[in-house]
Amino acid sequence: MEKTDFDAIVVGSGPNGLAAAIALQEVGLSVLLLEAKDTIGGGLRTKELTLPGFQHDVCSAIHPLAARSPYFQTLPLADHGLEYIYPEVAAAHPFDNGTAAALTQSLTQTAQSLGKDEKAYLKLIKGLVQDWPQLANTVLGPLQFPKNPVAMAQFGLKAMAPATTLANLYFSTPEARGLWAGMAAHSIQPLTRMTTSAIGLVLMAQAHLHGWPLPKGGSQSIANALASYFTSLGGKIETNFEVKSLAQLPSSKAVLFDMTPKQLLQIAGHTFSSVYKWQLERYQYGLGVFKIDWALSGPIPFTAPECRKAGTVHLGNTLEEITAAEQMTWDGKHPEKPFVLLAQQSVFDAFRAPKGQHTAWAYCHVPHGSTVDMTAAIENQVERYAPGFKDLILARHTMNTHQIEAYNPNYIGGDINGGVINLSQLFTRPALRSSPYRTSVKGLYLCSSSTPPGGGVHGMCGYYAADRALRDIFNLKAKPLP
Structure with missing residues (x-):
């Protein structure tokens, strides 16, 4: 050679x-x-990005x-x-009544917290959790013949479905439907589209198998x-x-x-x-994101205690509200109440901020290439579930889709x-x-x-x-x- x-x-x-x-x-x-x-x-x-000492x-x-x-x-x-840190709650999903659904490593605990949808949740996710070790290399890889065809077929039938379809087939409570919508919205597509269930299923299975670490x-x-x-x-x-x-x-x-x-x-x-x-x-290429990082004088004062224990918090209320917001975004609009993905790393990692202070990280989906400033819409969503949040803001750093692509050229249009x-x-x-x-x-x-x-x-x-x-x-x- x-x-x-x-x-x-x-x-x-x-x-x-x-x-x-x-x-x-x-x-x-x-x-x-x-x-x-x-x-x-x-x-x-x-x-x-904001102030000295805030990572x-x-x-x-x-x-x-x-x-x-x-x-x-x-x-x-x-x-x-x-070294990874594992929050007690992988992801929390608050609602307007002050409660929240919580995804924890315990499959049983998560299912029980969903009340009438306990059995439905287990029916949806338990098999995938059990089969994941045999499926991981196939799901996280190119198209190939699976080592366990039966388990892969069972996963595939659910994964290919629109997230709204699975929600209607399995869940009746706002808590389970909202939690599921937040997971599926990581697909960054309207939840009525095929394959949007795939990412939600995988993310939920990972939480029960290993947690969502930072x-x-x-x-x-x-x-x-x-x-x-x-x-x-x-x-x-x-x-x-x-x-x-x-x-x-x-x-x-x-x-x-x-x-x-x-x-x-x-x-x-x-x-x-x-x-x-x-x-x-x-x-x-798909939808973009608008991202905010905050330097805060204290932890985010979420009303629901589950949110204060979560590394990730999904802000969007009900399945119906999230579905509508994601569809609006796909249609080129900017919803007043966008679905927001928020992380609060400093609650679990003291390195991220000066003693007694905190950081927070959040983004919402926006139309491809959008330059609209979503700061107010995102902060209103946080304040909605954590009254007093805005009073804690010491500084913020924002990035629209153009700035995100300039930072990382792989993020085309955000x-x-x-x-x-x-x-x-x-x-x-x-x-x-x-x-x-x-x-x-x-x-x-x-x-x-x-x-x-x-x-x-x-x-x-x-x-x-x-x-x-x-x-x-x-x-x-x-x-x-x-």
Whole structure:
């Protein structure tokens, strides 16, 4: 094989880029990881965005899939400084009457708290919790024949359904229906669309299996641990290296891109076949987000005690209200009462704020590319369930979709999922091919969340892309998953 500067180059140091680089380096290749910014991490960065001493997660914050990712579990990340904190309540969902539904690690406790819907909740989720160890590698991977076809079929029938359909089939109480709506809304689509149940089911199962942890010290801690392990294996990282053309890269046998189709086309589109280029140009991006970080003088005074114990709080009241808000957003409007996803990391991690003070992190969905300021709408939603919240605000930092994309070019139009995860892009993102990670040019691969299984901090897109490159180019295989 021809001598090159590196065996492989990975462009982009988000969780998938880091995972791909590690998977390649672990089997003895020489790997260079390039990052355009001055720090590694992509969506895994923590900064003082508001006031000195207040550490805010710039993008991702709570990580249901990271701690138990099939690939990350194989890595000695604890030895490289990564520690997870597990809130007592994974996620809480408050209502206007001052009560809240709570998703905890205990399946029994969660089900019992839903009253008349106890049996229905168990019927919906218990089987998935029991089967998840056999399903994880299949669900969090490219389209493949499952190890347990029966369990996968049972999951698939529910996962493919619209979230509103499952809600009507299973739940009668506002508590269960609201809790479910908040979970399914992570799909960032109208809840009446097919496949919106998939993410809700997976997130609920993760809570019962392992909780929804947050990394001690901030999301940057995950990136730092991954980078530390990568360099301990001999890998090389270069920051402040923005790749705009293939000609900039040192010589290598394989290049893996942790970016979306839009950037890939700009860099290498001229080398692609007309069919592959056409497919990438048709790739669909989804809704954006408007995000706020707050420096607070005290903890958020939620009325419902369950919310004060939760790492994540979903603000949107009933299924019907959340469904309406998400549909309005999809239709290009900005709801007065948006569905808000909120995290309160400093309640559990003292590193995040000066003693006695706190941080909070929240976002709502907005139309793709929106520049509308949603600060008042989001803060009104928090105040709705935590009277007195606004009085605690010391400072805030906001990001609209343009600012989010400028910060991380993978977030096209503010889309944090790397593209819509709808029926046509669930397993075949970004194009219908024998392998979604291959481009039409030998040696060039895509390893971002624009490939299966999509968004989230789990590294599985990077792992599977690296495995594909190893098999194609080097006649090797990535380290097997458990």
